[in-house]
Amino acid sequence: MKNNTVGEVFTGVDGLGDYIASLPEPEWLRETRLAALERFSAMDWPDTAVEEWRRSDISSYDFNAYNMRGAKQSAAADSADSQVEPGLAGRIRFEGPDAVATSLDPDLASQGVIFEPLSEFVLQNSANHGGSISKATRAVRDLIMDSVHKADNKLKLWHYAGWTHGVVLYVPRFMEIKNSFVLDFQESGDSVITAPQIFVVLEEGARVEVIQRVHGADEGEVLLNESVDIHIGDGAACRYVALHNLNIDSSSFGTTLARISRDGHLHHGIAAFGSMFTKYRIDAELNGPGSDVLLDGIYYPAEDQHVDLRTVQTHFAPKCASHALYRGAIRDEAHGVYQGLIYVGEEGSETDAYLTNNNLLLNDGAQADSIPCLQIHTNDVKCSHGSTTGKLNRNEVFYLASRGFSPEEAEEILLQGFFEPIVARLPEALQEEIRDLIAARFVPVEIL
């Protein structure tokens, strides 16, 4: 193993091999990167001939034009003792790949909760530590291998070969944590690849809430390629809500894959505001009977933003429930794409699943594609989907006007109201932030 090569910069996909070789990582981890690299090298970039990528053309990207570097481990170590803020379970703040502040409620730490930057976690769980690997390490390794195995596109494999930084949250059995964990990613620089990897591992009966914010500097083009891997043990419950708001020159690629065991529960939310181009996929695998998932999504592209979100509700066990609700408002020349799949395997009897996608087109020229899909391989299921695409309702504006609301205020209220059923069930800490982002995009169209 080489020494820690802090801050060394590698270029694009061609630099991946050198990047992996430079990292001071234990063998078990390097193997996962190499496994991903091998599959990566054998695969073509997804093109528009593939249904999932049909509306999101990435052929104009030159992925060799971006630079990357790994996390500076010293930066995280210096800050590991930050005081946790009141009302939070813990918080990690990244600037680029470097963890600049890390905090964890000491009570939780003493009860076995792990919440730390991946670079630190990896160091502490290297083979030099006496050869045996911890339960948390095994869980992380299993998640990576599962994701590498299931990855069906080159971008995802690129991520697993070349992720730059990340977080591990590990919660032992039956630990119910009321306060939230917060992950702040602040991206900056130009022509920079940032590839954060987040692990959330809940043992049996554990409960947590994670809030993730991805922000960027006002200028500079960042290419985000993130992955979130979640394991929800028997009867465990996780709420994971992400707010993505990189600047308008940046691009966001990413996947979230949650595995949910017997009687487990996931509430996932994503609010996509930033980036010129977004292609994100959320996979929820219901692997144990009685598990359930709620997938919430908000998007509001403007100017010539392109947002393509895909959810997959996979029922591999009986008596599971899954609901997806994605709402998008689309303005200017922007393009919103939502693809939702409900997949029920042969084992998925007594499934209760639906997905709903509503789009508001705020002007001519705005475009929405809504592609719901059901694949059901067993009987005795309740599955449905509904999608609507329309404009602001003139009768609703008139109704509000008859109560004295100006057309501008009426339209703004209706737009906020359109998103509100989703916003109102997201973590309180994010609600005002999201409402403000919605308000900031408002331009009256005066339909009365």
Added chain:
Amino acid sequence: MEIKIEGLEAKIGDTPILRGVDLTMKSGEVHALMGPNGSGKSTLSNVVFGHPSYEVTGGRVLVDGEDILEMEPHERARLGLFLAFQYPVEISGVTVGRFLRRAVEIRFEGQKEVRTKGFLKDLREAMDFMEIDQQFINRYLNEGFSGGEKKRMEILQMLMLQPQFSILDETDSGLDIDALAVVARGVNKMRDHDFGALIITHYQRILDHIKPDFVHIMYQGRIVTSGGGEIVTELEKRGYDWVRAQYGQEEEVHE
């Protein structure tokens, strides 16, 4: 407040609906506007409020001498006019409490400061009076409400906004006798020298609860006869066929 409708004509698409409506109403008066379906009653209320689907082709609507037809709908509302809708729309994501709070602020802008505590007290009292459960404060406006709940919500809004003149567009339709009594109670509570109302209805039933000072019969886009309560009795006895026979013209008018 005086509302003077003069020779009002309006069409939707190419179909004329109002063909010269003349009607004068003042605060302190309750008017009933009756007529068979399709006679233009609901169109009249929509045109007075400036619904964009209707095009005014003639006439004036004067409020205290000022023609309001060039005003935006919200400007008309801010004069102190209120419309209780026949089919109130659902406003998803906007709670009754938040909506009414803002509507009351707009209504009394520059007149009195709306404080949260006082507002909530007034709202709770009005809800009790209208027999609406307090939990509705946190529900999205009209979303999932029954027909009767929506109508009561319209009257609740009227109580909170204290308009000087209110048009109630078939507020009685679809209500059972108990709900009708509650709605009528709300309107009667408003009745004084500073409040006027136009009650648009197809049936005489609601007029047993709210005694009108004037009754007008509309047919084929015009007010064909006006009078007092005796017209209601006449209608009750003879039905709308009498109106058709007496005032009918060749052309059919569709609402």
